[in-house]
Every structure is written in structure tokens, then in C-alpha cells.
Amino acid sequence: MLIEKFDNTILLFIKNNMHFYLLDKxxxxxxxxxNDGRLWIVxxxxxxxxKKYRKEGLLLLISICIGAILGEGIIKHLVCRNRPFTHYPGIKLLISKPKGYSFPSGHTTAAFTSAYVLSKSFRKYTVVFFSIAIAIAFSRLYLYVHYPTDVIGGVVLGIISAKIGIYIFNKVNIKKLRSEVKDFYHS
Structure with missing residues (x-):
């Protein structure tokens, strides 16, 4: 199959040509x-x-949740793709074996959701956000826990999740929501 050949060619190239101690670390x-989107959640x-950036924080967390629900909660269980190291039992992993399915990459989804959302609010750091997202995504290939198409799927899902989050956030009247929460706690 063409996708398998594409995925395996890239993974084997990385494995055979790019591994050395410093890059491993x-x-x-x-x-x-x-891991678990911790950086982005923090x-x-x-x-x-x-107070100044409360809206941005809420938007980021909403978008990350959308990506997690779609990727980890739905798509992974529909696709049920095994991870690359399961097809090559001789591969020595540098990290603990991740549990769960491979497609799409959750690390990549969270990273690109976050980079997209954060770059909308903090434009001068766009290169930094996307550089970190790319490094996280590439690390999943390098460590042999995702196929390239898993990472590509994570990039696409991440951007879609960010756009959905932005759409929802813009449609909700934040002042009304705050008022309702305040009324709930004071009643």
C-alpha cells in the first residue's frame, strides 16, 4: 500500500540516518x-x-479539549492503527511504550492546536510556538512511536480544533457567561 510505503520509508530514513546521542536526548x-499536552495546559x-490574558487562556484550554475529544476520544478508536514499533519488534525504544492507538498523534494535535491559538494572540512569538510544535511532532517520528501520516493527521486535526475553538469562543458571549457563573455562585 502506498501510505505504508511512504510511512515506512520516512521512519527508516530517520532511524538509519539521524540518530545520535545528543539528538536522542x-x-x-x-x-x-x-506528554498529555501538559506544556500547553500549563x-x-x-x-x-x-487577568489581562484570561480570554486567551480560556480559548487555548477549550481548543485543546476539542482536539483531545476528537483525536483521543473519537478518531483513534475509529481508526485503531497500531504504532510503528509493534510492526518491528526489534526496535529499541528510547521512551516507555505509549499505550493506545497511533492515528492521529495526540502530541502533535495538542502542539499545533496550541501553536495556532497562541500565535493569533501573541503574533511576535509565532515562530517560537510553531518551532516547538514541529519539534514535538518530529520527536514522535524520531522515537518511533508514530508514523508520518499520524503526525500529518495531528497537524490537520490541531489546526481544525483551534479553528473550532476560536469559532465557538467568538460565538459565546463571554460577559453573559461570566454573569451567569457569578449569579450561580451568589444564589
């Missing part, structure tokens, strides 16, 4: 940054508790 670091929470 760097890729483990970037993958750990993306950024969202910091923004949320900062």
Missing part, C-alpha cells in the same frame, strides 16, 4: 514537553489566572 525532551492555566 533532545527528542526525548521534546516528547516529554508534549500555559493555558497561567494565561487564565492572568
Amino acid at each position: 533532545l527528542m526525548i525532551f521534546f516528547t516529554m514537553l508534549g 500555559i493555558g492555566l497561567v494565561l487564565l489566572v492572568t
